[in-house]
Each structure stands twice: as C-alpha cells, then as structure tokens.
Amino acid sequence: MNSETNAEPGVRIANLTKRYGAKTVVDDISIDIERGEFVTFLGPSGSGKTTTLSMIAGFTDVTSGDIEIHDRSVSAIPPHKRDIGMVFQNYALFPHRTVRGNIAFPLERRQVPKARIASQIDDALDMVYMREYAERYPQELSGGQQQRVALARALVYNPAVLLMDEPLGALDKKLRDWLQGEIKRIHREVRSTFLYVTHDQEEALSLSDRIAVFNDGRIEQLGTPQELYESPSTLFVGTFVGDSTLVRASDAQPVAGGLTEALAYGRRVAGRGSLTGEEGAVLIRPENIKLIPADAPTPDANCALPVSLLTATYLGEAWRYEFRLPDGSIGMAKVDGATRTLQPGEEALAVWAPDNAVVLSYDDRHDQFRT
Known part of the structure; x- marks a missing residue:
C-alpha cells in the first residue's frame, strides 16, 4: 500500500x-x-x-x-x-x-x-x-x-x-x-x-x-x-494475474517450512501452502522455472519434472520457452541471458524451488482451484 x-x-x-x-x-x-x-x-x-x-x-x-x-x-x-x-x-x-x-x-x-x-x-x-x-x-x-x-x-x-x-x-x-x-x-x-x-x-x-x-x-x-x-489465493487469480505454469497434482500433504508436497506424474512436487489429501495444482511463475538437460542431476531440495521443449522466443533480455508437461498441458519458462542453451524438440527437466511456487486446491464453486 x-x-x-x-x-x-x-x-x-x-x-x-x-x-x-x-x-x-x-x-x-x-x-x-x-x-x-x-x-x-x-x-x-x-x-x-x-x-x-x-x-x-x-x-x-x-x-x-x-x-x-x-x-x-x-x-x-x-x-x-x-x-x-x-x-x-x-x-x-x-x-x-x-x-x-x-x-x-x-x-x-x-x-x-x-x-x-x-x-x-x-x-x-x-x-x-x-x-x-x-x-x-x-x-x-x-x-x-x-x-x-x-x-x-x-x-x-x-x-x-x-x-x-x-x-x-x-x-x-x-x-x-x-x-x-x-x-x-x-x-x-x-x-x-x-x-x-x-x-x-x-x-x-x-x-x-x-x-x-x-x-x-x-x-x-x-x-x-x-x-x-x-501469493495468489485461487487458481483464477494466479492464472489471470500474470503468466504461470500449472502442474496438476494429488495427495497433498503439509510438510515443514509452510510447504505442501503432492504427487505429480509419479514424482513428489512442492510449493507454499498447507493442503491435506486434496487434488490440486502447483503454480509456478515463468521466471522461477529453470530448464536443464534431461540427464542433468536435480539441484538439492528442488522439484523437477520431465518436459519436451516446444518453442524458444528471444525477448532481448531473456528467452521464453514453451514446453509440454507429461499430461500434455503447456508450461512456460523465462530464462535470463542472451544465449540459447536448449533447442525446441529437446527433452529437458523443468526445475523450481518450492518457496517459489504455490499449491492450490480444487473448488467446484467456480470449477477452479483454491488455496
């Protein structure tokens, strides 16, 4: 204010x-x-x-x-x-x-x-x-x-x-x-x-x-x-205000540090929140996602999902990548730097720190997700 x-x-x-x-x-x-x-x-x-x-x-x-x-x-x-x-x-x-x-x-x-x-x-x-x-x-x-x-x-x-x-x-x-x-x-x-x-x-x-x-x-x-x-409180807010990547997840459980872990495509993923046993989604802003080669080791304490790169767009100060998640949905990452290190068509890992993501839960009132 x-x-x-x-x-x-x-x-x-x-x-x-x-x-x-x-x-x-x-x-x-x-x-x-x-x-x-x-x-x-x-x-x-x-x-x-x-x-x-x-x-x-x-x-x-x-x-x-x-x-x-x-x-x-x-x-x-x-x-x-x-x-x-x-x-x-x-x-x-x-x-x-x-x-x-x-x-x-x-x-x-x-x-x-x-x-x-x-x-x-x-x-x-x-x-x-x-x-x-x-x-x-x-x-x-x-x-x-x-x-x-x-x-x-x-x-x-x-x-x-x-x-x-x-x-x-x-x-x-x-x-x-x-x-x-x-x-x-x-x-x-x-x-x-x-x-x-x-x-x-x-x-x-x-x-x-x-x-x-x-x-x-x-x-x-x-x-x-x-x-x-x-910190959007609902999926509607998170997707209407700014670009985002949504990772569908289930079996949400609160863990230490104000975080929630959930299961997505056979992997544990996490973000800020305190859900228990609910279907939900992890929302990550494009600038908070790093893309690394598919065979690279995942940084400690970070979440990682396999993705297929679709496009790479030069923005001047950064590259914007679109990628396909395992369920076919589309995500986005904004990677700083003038040099493109990954090419469309490559397999990669989308990596994020849990503190830089938010976990949202389902609410059928709007057919949307809510915290």
Whole structure:
C-alpha cells in the first residue's frame, strides 16, 4: 500500500449487491479504500467491476448494500453531489468547446467564481502538459491528448474520488504505457483517491497500491500487486494475474517450512501452502522455472519434472520457452541471458524451488482451484 496514505476512510463499500431480475451481477462485495489510495478493479468482461464503479458513481442504482465517500453515505445521493470525478474510455469531450472550455465546464456547473476559474484551468492544463493546446478543439487533438484533457476536466475541481473506467483501452501500447506513468505522477501530486477499472493485468500491476480481482460478481482476492502475483489465493487469480505454469497434482500433504508436497506424474512436487489429501495444482511463475538437460542431476531440495521443449522466443533480455508437461498441458519458462542453451524438440527437466511456487486446491464453486 502507498506509504503516503493517511489511513482515513476514502471509499467504503459494504455488502454491495446489484441484480437485474434473477441475474446477480455484483454479489455482496465489501471493501474499504483509504483516502489517497490507488485501487484497481481488475477482471474479465462480465465480472462485475464496471457495474461496481457505476454504482459508486451513482449511474447505476444499488439493489442492496451501501457506499460511503469520506464517511458519508452516498447511495441515495445523485451523481453530481457525490464529489467524484469521472474519466471514460471514449473521453466524452464536448466537440463544440475548446480544451479550455471543456475543462471549465464542471467549474461553471458548480458556480465557481469566474476570477478563480481561469487560474484553476491553467493549473489543470499544466498538470497534464496541455497549456499550449488550450484553444484547440477535441477533433484537433490525438487520442492521448484528448484523454489528458478528460483527466484534467475530472480533476480541475479537486474531487474527493476520481473514477476511471478503462481510460486507456482505446490507445496503442506505447501511448498507453506513457500515460500510465502520467496517471501515477498525477496521483502522487493530487493525492485524491483513485478507483480504476481495467481488464489488463499488466496495467493493474503497474498502477495500483492494491488490486481487487473480480470474478463472477465477487472479489476473488484483494491485495497489493506483489501479493497477487507471488501469493495468489485461487487458481483464477494466479492464472489471470500474470503468466504461470500449472502442474496438476494429488495427495497433498503439509510438510515443514509452510510447504505442501503432492504427487505429480509419479514424482513428489512442492510449493507454499498447507493442503491435506486434496487434488490440486502447483503454480509456478515463468521466471522461477529453470530448464536443464534431461540427464542433468536435480539441484538439492528442488522439484523437477520431465518436459519436451516446444518453442524458444528471444525477448532481448531473456528467452521464453514453451514446453509440454507429461499430461500434455503447456508450461512456460523465462530464462535470463542472451544465449540459447536448449533447442525446441529437446527433452529437458523443468526445475523450481518450492518457496517459489504455490499449491492450490480444487473448488467446484467456480470449477477452479483454491488455496
């Protein structure tokens, strides 16, 4: 979590539910977000993340539960009285207004004195590096420039909370990466509470203090980017957040050191966890797998499985290998170094240290695995 947050309540969601007829889209979720925190709602399409953001904004009615902003319930308050800013994927700029006119609009709606409007607009333009474009119209700007104007318009009146719904989804990767850095910089400067929706796990990892991973209308896990990547609590989280190799295993037994051992393809394998007698899977991140020749001795205390190499892709700083496990499933390893030592078609051993893996168990609620 951001060390600069002051631990005061920013947004509190309590038992929030949204139903459309018999269909439950958001299912009894609760989350406390600190003032000044950057929290991302991450999940696939239809997981409930955008509906949750829309209820916080006031655009979608709540079926049950409550939403508080700065210790004030806003569930029955109209959107324009919730002290929030909103940035959309499609920018939503007024085509007949200049950049300056677009940024002025929320100040005019709030009847800010004209003497203050000009200086607040200039401050907002400087924040997004758009002062020289102040008299241009939206159609005269690039997509990235339009999104910066939308961001300035949402922040010009210093809202308590800024909501962003897939704001970079329409931009190319290079521009998206650059704007991610700009959003992080602006968050540090304004210190407002930011709530961000995306289905892009790399974007979520890059931007967030914490991430709420949505699945099937519920929050599957809430944690820091490092917690979600290194210690996923479910197979859904582990496979949605980052690349991974999954080794199916059975007869799980806890052993010393907070580890679980299980049987996979006739070999004992291990990872962090404390399962007993369950079917499960060992999840290993690609950078934590080493590939060695099939006839090489296995390093002490490490796990090893025989694999067949399928592809080798040069990434500049590393090689990414895809390989086939004994049951036919596909795994991945990312090996540092510019020299390729193994070739596609070779037999090899995939090796990992148990501390660098996680053992997950089966749960038929999602037809997935869980710790």
